[in-house]
């Protein structure tokens with residue numbers, strides 16, 4: 065809808081001559097002027113006969129202003145005079161001859177008249193224009209009068225013609241005026257149209273601008289919408305991807321479910337088959353049950369007769385229980401008599417097996433023999449001063465020698481009688497003596513990673529005491545068990561169940577009361593009402609020992625550990641009370657100062673260990689050799705002072721010592737020393753032990 069304004073203007077300017085639309089003339093109103101047509105065709109022969117109004121108007125105007133008047137004038141001036149003047153010799157010629165510039169109207173009118181002699185329509189009235197040779201005009205006859213008449217006639221004709229022409233002129237002029245007014249109207253219409261066009265154009269422009277603005281806004285909205293749609297499309301893409309992933313996973317899960325379903329179907333089929341089997345079995349069982357039901361009825365009859373029998377026997381059972389109780393008292397008496405006969409100090413030797421870290425080739429020759437496995441022989445290759453090699457044999461005898469293949473259970477079976485004695489009110493000490501790495505801790509507690517078969521003497525002893533205490537309940541005995549665990553390191557006592565970070569800050573003093581009770585101050589006491597508590601206690605002690613040293617084994621070999629279990633029994637039937645103590649002692653490594661090669665702190669440690677161990681030997685020696693009431697050097701070491709009431713001073717003590725030895729040749733010398741020390745202990749006889757009965 066682009067409107068080219070300049071081109072419009074140009075068109076307006078050129079319109080009169082070319083394509084400008086003019087108001088149409090109403091040809092029915094306008095007079096028909098064939099003359100003008102002829103004139104027009106003559107003046108512009110190339111123009112179409114249906115020439116434009118403007119052409120017509122212009123021609124008409126000219127006719128009215130110039131041609132018609134000129135023609136009329138000339139006609140009036142010339143026709144008469146010239147015709148008259150030339151009449152004599154040129155009448156025909158002058159009348160027929162027309163000036164070259166004479167108007168088209170006159171010419172055409174003349175021509176029409178002369179050629180056709182037909183009536184010419186002018187302003188709607190028909191006029192007959194005659195030629196000179198027209199039969200209406202009298203011919204010149206040749207006389208003057210005739211001539212005059214003729215001329216008169218001619219003049220009259222001319223006057224008529226003139227009148228016609230004037231009429232014609234008037235008509236033409238009115239035509240011209242009409243045409244002009246039409247033209248004015250047309251021009252006015254053109255102007256109106258132009259202003260209409262202009263207003264339409266400006267309106268269109270405004271509308272266009274509005275539309276453009278609207279479209280721009282719409283376009284901007286569309287861009288925004290497009291951006292939003294793009295963002296949405298991206299979101300959708302991401303969402304679609306997620307959905308795709310989810311569906312892939314769902315598909316995988318579905319596949320897995322399908323496979324599981326297949327497996328389950330197979331299992332179900334199997335199960336249904338076995339269900340059928342079970343169902344058949346159930347039916348068989350039901351039948352059996354039925355027959356058993358009838359058998360049961362029979363048995364019930366038997367039961368009622370047996371029940372009567374039972375009642376009579378129940379009465380005799382009470383008598384039997386009483387007898388059993390008496391027998392239990394007797395058993396305990398006999399047991400302790402046997403223990404006493406065996407001696408109050410007994411020694412067991414235990415040879416540990418070779419370890420992965422030991423080499424087979426370095427095993428010492430150790431032989432264990434005797435009816436009760438009580439003898440052992442150690443062979444040693446020696447060279448004399450003259451270089452002659454020979455075998456030297458060392459023989460030892462103990463209460464029992466355990467070979468490397470014997471288990472913890474085997475060892476415990478032998479000491480369980482002593483543990484029983486603690487329940488019966490005796491003070492029992494079980495020592496583990498030997499060089500570092502000979503198996504003392506293994507024997508007393510078990511290895512670091514303990515199993516049911518490797519569990520040591522301490523937990524086994526507690527388990528036994530717990531079991532026996534439970535069993536003795538039926539005879540009226542009720543026991544309370546309290547446990548303590550301490551360490552003697554460099555002659556200082558540490559509470560292994562206490563706070564290891566406070567070692568050295570808290571002082572622990574040993575007190576012996578007149579009633580024979582020994583106490584250590586500031587010690588943690590644990591009530592052992594179940595065997596599981598012993599495990600907890602041992603774990604805690606082990607952790608404290610680890611906190612106290614960078615190397616657990618190193619610490620354990622440099623200190624004595626003493627586990628004390630106090631057993632207090634009360635018999636509600638007999639009102640009897642017992643107070644026994646079980647001490648389980650893992651001694652520090654017994655290696656000699658010369659072989660240890662210790663210096664500095666380690667030297668002082670070794671000296672302290674050796675001192676306390678030799679004190680133990682001295683105490684035992686004094687107990688053997690001193691007369692009753694003689695001095696026993698218990699105070700010389702913390703260990704002997706602590707165990708004063710358990711080492712036979714008051715006669716209710718039982719002592720067992722495990723001497724642990726290594727099977728390796730490299731430890732041969734230390735093993736001999738340990739065995740010699742144990743032999744001395746074994747030869748002691750500390751009188752007859754008496755249980756503590758209050």
Ligand SMILES: Nc1ncnc2c1ncn2[C@@H]1O[C@H](COP(=O)(O)OP(=O)(O)OP(=O)(O)O)[C@@H](O)[C@H]1O
Pocket residue numbers: 415416417419468498499500501502503504505506507511512617618620621622651652653724
């Ligand atoms: N009878 C045994 N059966 C199997 N292994 C044993 C036996 N006796 C000791 N051992 C092992 O030998 C090694 C040393 O034993 P243990 O630590 O008990 O010696 P120790 O005499 O207590 O040493 P320390 O004085 O340094 O504490 C340990 O690895 C232990 O498991």
